[in-house]
Amino acid sequence: EDDGPQPEKHCGHGRGGMGESVSRKEDQRFITGRGNYVDDVKRPGMLHCELVRSPHAHARIEDIDGSRAMALESVVAVLTADDLLEYGLATMPTLMDDTQDVLVNDKVKFQSQEVAAVIAEDRYAAKDGAEKVEVEYDVLDPVVDAAAALEDDAPVIRDDIEGKEDNHCLDWETGDEEATADAFANAPVTVEEEMLYQRLHPAPIETCGAVGDYDPGKDKLTVHMTSQAPHIHRTLFAQVSGIPEHKIRIVSPDVGGGFGNKVPIYPGYVVAAAASYVLEQPVKWVEERSENIQSTGFARDYDMKGEIAATEDGEILAVRTDVLADHGAYNAVAQPSKFPAGFFNIFTGSYDIDTAYGSLTAAYTNSAPGGVAYRCSFRVTEAVYLIERMVKVLADELEMDPAEVRRKNFIQPEQFPYESPTGWNYDSGDYETALDKALEMADYEAYREEQRRRIEADEKKLLGIGISSFTEVVGAGPGKSCDIAGVEMFDSADIRVHPTGKATVRVGVQTQGQGHETTFAQIVAEELGMDVEDITVEHGDTDTDPYGLGTYGSRSTPVAGAATAVASRKVRDKAKSIAANELEAAEDDVTWDRESGEFHVVGAPERSITITEIAAGAYMNKPAGEEPGLEAVNYYDPPEMTYPFGSYVVIVEIDRETGEVDFEKFVAVDDCGNRINPMIIEGQIHGGLAQGIGTAMLEHVTFDDNGNVTGGDFMNYLLPTAMEIPEFETGHTVTPSPHHPIGAKGVGESPTVGSPPAIVNAVVDAMAHAGVSHVEMPMTPDVVWETLKESGLAQ
Ligand code: PCD
Numbered sequence: 001e002d003d004g005p006q007p008e009k010h011c012g013h014g015r016g017g018m019g020e021s022v023s024r025k026e027d028q029r030f031i032t033g034r035g036n037y038v039d040d041v042k043r044p045g046m047l048h049c050e051l052v053r054s055p056h057a058h059a060r061i062e063d064i065d066g067s068r069a070m071a072l073e074s075v076v077a078v079l080t081a082d083d084l085l086e087y088g089l090a091t092m093p094t095l096m097d098d099t100q101d102v103l104v105n106d107k108v109k110f111q112s113q114e115v116a117a118v119i120a121e122d123r124y125a126a127k128d129g130a131e132k133v134e135v136e137y138d139v140l141d142p143v144v145d146a147a148a149a150l151e152d153d154a155p156v157i158r159d160d161i162e163g164k165e166d167n168h169c170l171d172w173e174t175g176d177e178e179a180t181a182d183a184f185a186n187a188p189v190t191v192e193e194e195m196l197y198q199r200l201h202p203a204p205i206e207t208c209g210a211v212g213d214y215d216p217g218k219d220k221l222t223v224h225m226t227s228q229a230p231h232i233h234r235t236l237f238a239q240v241s242g243i244p245e246h247k248i249r250i251v252s253p254d255v256g257g258g259f260g261n262k263v264p265i266y267p268g269y270v271v272a273a274a275a276s277y278v279l280e281q282p283v284k285w286v287e288e289r290s291e292n293i294q295s296t297g298f299a300r301d302y303d304m305k306g307e308i309a310a311t312e313d314g315e316i317l318a319v320r321t322d323v324l325a326d327h328g329a330y331n332a333v334a335q336p337s338k339f340p341a342g343f344f345n346i347f348t349g350s351y352d353i354d355t356a357y358g359s360l361t362a363a364y365t366n367s368a369p370g371g372v373a374y375r376c377s378f379r380v381t382e383a384v385y386l387i388e389r390m391v392k393v394l395a396d397e398l399e400m401d402p403a404e405v406r407r408k409n410f411i412q413p414e415q416f417p418y419e420s421p422t423g424w425n426y427d428s429g430d431y432e433t434a435l436d437k438a439l440e441m442a443d444y445e446a447y448r449e450e451q452r453r454r455i456e457a458d459e460k461k462l463l464g465i466g467i468s469s470f471t472e473v474v475g476a477g478p479g480k481s482c483d484i485a486g487v488e489m490f491d492s493a494d495i496r497v498h499p500t501g502k503a504t505v506r507v508g509v510q511t512q513g514q515g516h517e518t519t520f521a522q523i524v525a526e527e528l529g530m531d532v533e534d535i536t537v538e539h540g541d542t543d544t545d546p547y548g549l550g551t552y553g554s555r556s557t558p559v560a561g562a563a564t565a566v567a568s569r570k571v572r573d574k575a576k577s578i579a580a581n582e583l584e585a586a587e588d589d590v591t592w593d594r595e596s597g598e599f600h601v602v603g604a605p606e607r608s609i610t611i612t613e614i615a616a617g618a619y620m621n622k623p624a625g626e627e628p629g630l631e632a633v634n635y636y637d638p639p640e641m642t643y644p645f646g647s648y649v650v651i652v653e654i655d656r657e658t659g660e661v662d663f664e665k666f667v668a669v670d671d672c673g674n675r676i677n678p679m680i681i682e683g684q685i686h687g688g689l690a691q692g693i694g695t696a697m698l699e700h701v702t703f704d705d706n707g708n709v710t711g712g713d714f715m716n717y718l719l720p721t722a723m724e725i726p727e728f729e730t731g732h733t734v735t736p737s738p739h740h741p742i743g744a745k746g747v748g749e750s751p752t753v754g755s756p757p758a759i760v761n762a763v764v765d766a767m768a769h770a771g772v773s774h775v776e777m778p779m780t781p782d783v784v785w786e787t788l789k790e791s792g793l794a795q
Contacts, residue, residue, distance in 0.1 A: 015597060016532025017525045018742065021679035025537075026517045035254040038209040041224045043282035046211070047076055049272050050126035051285070052116040052133045053295065054108040057142035057366040057707020058155065061104055061115065061135060069118055069132040074125035078133060079117040079275060081105040089274050092240055094332035095264060095485055096340070099160075100369065102267045102274075108137070109157055109329035110368050111707050112294035114267040119275050119283060142366035142707030143167070146303065146326040149363040157329060157364045169327045169362040172341045174422045180357035183318035187309030191397045193774050195389055197382045199301040199326065199367075199701040201293050202374040203719055204512070206256025208296055209286030210269040212276030220247050223273050227252040227540075228262040229550025230510055232484050234542045236265060237273065252540035258512035259691075260372040263334040263552050264297045294712040297334060298367070298701055299374030301326040302344075302382040306390040314398050314405045318355040319348055321386055325362040325371070332369035334552070335378040336482035336489060342371075342378030343473050345422040349387035350431045350471045350645060351409040356421040366707045375691055375752035377474045377553040388468040388757035389774070396768050401448075402761070403439060406469050407432055417640075417738075424473060426643045427745075430671070430735045435469050435647040438669040441731055442649035447665075455769055460795060462654040463664070464766025468758035471645040474746035475558025479637045484549055490637040491559035492546035493567040495524060497575075497630040499619040501612030502534045508548015509560040510540040514748055515680045516556060520564050522676050523742065527568030528575075528611045529597020546633060554644075554746025557676070558737075563636035565741040570632035571611070575599070578614045578630075581623040583607055642737045642745035646670040648758040654766045656795040659785030661697070661763060663726035668755070672747035673736045681747050685730050688751025694720040695752070696759035698778050718778075767791055 016022045029035050066078030081103040084090040091099045104115045118129035143149045143157070149167040158164045184190055210225035221243055227233050230250040238245035255262065272285040287296075303324040309317045323344070327333065335342045341360050348356050373379070391409075395402035410431040411418050418426040439445075444465065451463040479488025492508035505524055511517065521535040539545055548560055572592060579599035580587040589602045600608035611630075618630035651665040668685055675681055698718040702711040711717045736743030756777065763775050763784065770791035775783065788794040 015525050015530065016522055018522060018674060018676055020522065020677065022518055022522055022532055022677055024515045024518045024680065025521065026515065037206055037254050037256055038211060038224050038226050039286050041211045041253065043211065043213055046282040046284055047119050047121060047279065048123040048126040049275060049283050049285040050118050050130040051114045051268060051271070052118065052130045052135065053112045053291065054104065054115050055111065056108055056137055056139050057111040057144065058140040058157065059108045059137040060106065060140065061108065062138055063136040064116055065134040066116065068134065069129035072125060072129050072132065074121035075118060075129040076121065077119040077275065077279065078129070079103065079119065079271065084274060087274060089241065089270060092265060092270055094330055094369065095334050096331045096337065098331040100330045100332060102270045106160065110366050111709055112291065112368065117271045117275065119279065144365050144367050144703040144707050146324050146363040146365055149365045157366055167364040169331055169364050170340050171361050173359040174345045175357035176355060177357045179355045180318050180320050183355045184307065184309045184320065187317050188312050189310045189398065190307060191390070191393045192305065192307040193390060193393045194305050195774060196776055197300040197302045197304065197385055198777055200299045200374055200695060200699050201701050201717060202259035202261040202299055202372065203293070204257030204259055204261055207287045207289060207292040208262060208266055208268060210272040211282055211284045212273035213282040214277045214280060216280050220249065221273060221277060222249045222251065223269070224251045224253060225269050226255055226262045228258040228510060228512060228552050230540055230542050231508060231547045232487055232549055233265060235487060236485060249543045252510045255510065255512040258551065260299060260334065260374045260552055261296055262512070263372055263550070264332055266296055290713040293701065293717055294709045295368050297332065297372035298328065298370035299372050300382060301371065304382065304386050306386045308390050308394045310394055312398070314394065314400050314408050316351055316353050316409045319353055319387065319390070320356065321347055321358045323360040325360055326365050326367065327362045327371055328365060328367045328369040330369040333371035335373060336476055336484060338481060338483070339378060342373065344379040344383045346380055346420065346424055346471065346473050347383040347386050348420050348422065349384060350411060350469050352411045352415065353421060358422070367703060373553055375688060375749045377472060377749055380472055381753045384470045384753050385757050388470060389760060392761045392764060393773055396773060402467050403435065403444065406435060406467065425640055426471070427640055427737050427739060428735050429471065429643060429645050430733060431469055431645060434645060434669045434671055434733050437731055437733060438647040438649045438667050441669070441729055442651060442665055442667040444649065447651055460656050462656060462766040462793065464652045464654060464762040464764070466650045466758045466760065466762025466765055467647065468754050468761065469647045470754040471643055472750055472753050473641050473643055474554035474749065475638055475641045476553050476555055477559065477638050478640065487549065488637065489549045490635050491548040491555070491563050492633065492635045493560060493564040494546045494633045495567045495571050495631060497571060497611065497615045499616050501615040503530060504536050504538060505564065506538045506545040507560045507564060508546050509551040509556040512551060514556070514684065515677065519676045519680060520561070523561060523564045524568050527565055528572060530612055534612065546635070554749045557744050557746050558642045558740060559636055559638050561744055562638060562741050563634045566636055567632045567634035570634060571630060574630060574632070575611050575614050577623050577626060578617045579609050582609055582614060582617050639739050642673065642740060644670070644672045644745040644747055644750050646750055646754055648754050650758040650762040652762040652766060654763065654784060656788055656793055659781040659788055661779065661784055666726050667729045668751060669731040669733065670747060670750050671733045671735050672750065673740065673745040674734060674743035676744060682730055684748045685751045686728055688749065689728055689755050690720055690725050691752045692755030693724060693759065696756045696777050696779060697724065698780065700778050767793055
């Protein structure tokens with residue numbers, strides 16, 4: 001009867017449904033200072049926890065003496081691994097089935113690792129106490145470089161793993177090695193380039209924190225924590241602690257940005273919860289900025305080699321890549337467990353390529369664990385960087401227009417659903433239309449002309465034009481292939497329409513600023529013809545919300561969004577019999593009209609009724625034999641992931657005297673299928689592009705030879721500010737996902753995934769005529785200046 005909103009047809013019925021730029025409901029509390037973040041949670045008798053962290057990157061602990069800390073009046077307890085051991089909490093599993101110390105048991109494996117915890121009556125006392133804990137270290141040689149870690153004489157970091165005598169973490173491969181080698185052997189043209197996707201840190205405004213609150217009266221442990229995935233975190237808490245799952249409640253209140261940083265479980269959460277359980281008092285732990293950067297999940301750190309085999313006229317025959325990955329001290333990558341290299345397999349990108357092969361080796365190093373999906377669906381960012389950079393390398397080798405090389409190789413609209421050579425099933429796409437639109441918006445041909453003019457005139461400012469035509473893969477499940485710690489990756493929605501016609505929707509995902517309280521209400525408004533103002537969305541509380549796998553990998557819209565649409569339709573189905581009853585018509589004679597948001601009697605449109613009007617009937621005048629109430633739940637296991645895409649065009653000016661890079665134009669055309677809220681999408685794109693600029697131009701977590709983190713605070717880890725961000729010109733195309741109930745794909749990550757290669761391609765492009773084929777990120781002025789000098793372009 002109803003296939004859901006169709007492209008371009010769903011807009012603007014005025015009730016706040018699909019396609020309307022409804023103002024964000026949650027902003028009322030955010031902009032009036034009434035948000036409720038973990039650090040806002042206060043409980044009577046609440047204690048404070050501060051962690052003692054190791055100044056060394058690699059050291060055996062000889063002794064920990066907490067007596068001087070305990071001597072302080074307000075210090076209540078000093079906890080070490082020995083204390084946690086008693087409760088079986090000295091170690092915890094990572095999401096990739098490794099075992100990480102909660103508090104260091106024997107050996108420190110990275111600088112800033114958690115060694116002891118001080119619990120005190122206030123935060124200052126806890127901090128004073130932490131400074132008074134005396135730890136005796138036997139300092140060992142550290143290794144913070146993945147290649148060095150794999151050398152024979154490297155110090156062995158993971159001697160806690162039985163029989164482990166090296167720092168090898170894992171190997172992985174995908175595609176057809178032999179066929180790819182053949183294609184390369186016979187190809188007329190081959191190109192290769194090495195590129196480092198440097199170690200980054202997601203930097204949410206709010207750092208991580210938790211309030212453990214054990215209630216001995218109810219025998220229930222409530223943990224308020226900065227969690228992107230409260231349900232799975234509760235399951236893991238139950239499994240590790242032995243506390244029954246129904247006796248644990250995880251609340252993820254307002255979260256000040258997640259960006260993948262709040263997917264893993266960190267020692268601080270466990271310590272706060274355990275301390276509260278033992279002391280029978282609430283315990284708060286909130287980390288500082290440098291603790292966040294130095295010890296929580298980092299992102300990227302993929303050292304990649306890319307190769308393309310092609311014909312002389314630019315047809316790509318094969319792609320090959322080999323990666324050296326730095327996983328830090330534990331394998332604590334936050335991604336579906338069957339994908340040790342995440343979704344890196346998608347490195348053939350938007351192109352129809354017959355053969356591909358990828359291999360990867362990961363190493364342990366004396367650095368914080370991670371490899372989290374920082375605004376990226378599990379290593380897609382790395383994959384997109386690789387292929388979009390390599391296409392530019394190929395274009396330069398062949399002296400072809402990079403837009404032309406892309407056009408020549410794009411998967412064509414009629415080829416979808418498209419199976420990639422590494423086994424991925426793309427749902428839909430129209431890459432050329434998006435590229436053409438972006439080129440037009442950027443005035444591409446005119447800039448190419450201007451670029452040639454400047455080179456001929458030997459001008460002081462070089463012009464560079466960079467393109468990226470990326471494809472993302474978001475929305476994990478399906479459950480059969482994707483799980484987190486064994487739990488299949490579905491998601492959920494629970495919709496209740498109350499007697500007065502207002503609704504509460506609870507979802508299994510947890511927003512961190514994306515605007516779910518608005519957009520999920522819009523899906524229901526669309527499906528039930530209700531006013532968006534009459535719908536409240538709740539999330540982030542395991543006691544009341546249906547189980548879901550959380551918000552990361554842009555999965556909320558593809559999975560929980562689908563669940564919300566399906567649950568709405570279930571409500572509508574039930575409402576239909578009530579409508580028939582109210583309208584005194586046979587159920588078969590009643591139809592739903594999406595535009596007006598009403599049921600009406602076939603052939604008599606004036607006899608109509610809305611769901612809001614029906615709600616009372618579900619409670620006060622239900623048809624005989626019907627269950628009372630008007631609600632529905634759906635758990636949605638997606639049949640496939642969704643593949644959003646886009647084309648970005650970046651135009652830069654480079655000053656040959658200083659190496660300074662200026663953005664002249666920044667065009668982003670995105671396609672996320674049917675759009676729920678264009679204004680929110682625009683905001684998502686702006687934020688992600690800013691993070692892409694940070695990646696390309698500024699950010700890098702660095703270490704010195706002693707394993708000290710030298711890029712571990714905001715003085716040294718540079719985030720872009722308004723000063724570094726240009727005006728963005730955004731555009732869109734709409735290619736619905738054929739399998740999603742409302743045709744939507746994710747969008748939150750696209751800009752961070754798509755923009756770094758466009759920016760690097762632009763900087764390289766400005767210097768390509770002098771033989772420059774690559775510039776490593778972050779492209780700080782000194783890096784660009786060196787490149788200008790080496791290529792003879794410096795003035
Ligand atoms: N949308 C619409 N339409 C469409 C799609 C979408 O409207 N078609 C919208 C929705 O609804 C939301 C948003 O938009 O609201 C987004 O979405 P998505 O894409 O689905 O996503 P989600 O899941 O929701 O989210 C997630 C993402 C991520 S992933 C990240 S990083 C980031 C982003 O999100 N983060 C953040 N964004 C953001 N924002 C903010 N504000 N904050 C934050 O934190 Mo990862 O993996 O985690 O790394």
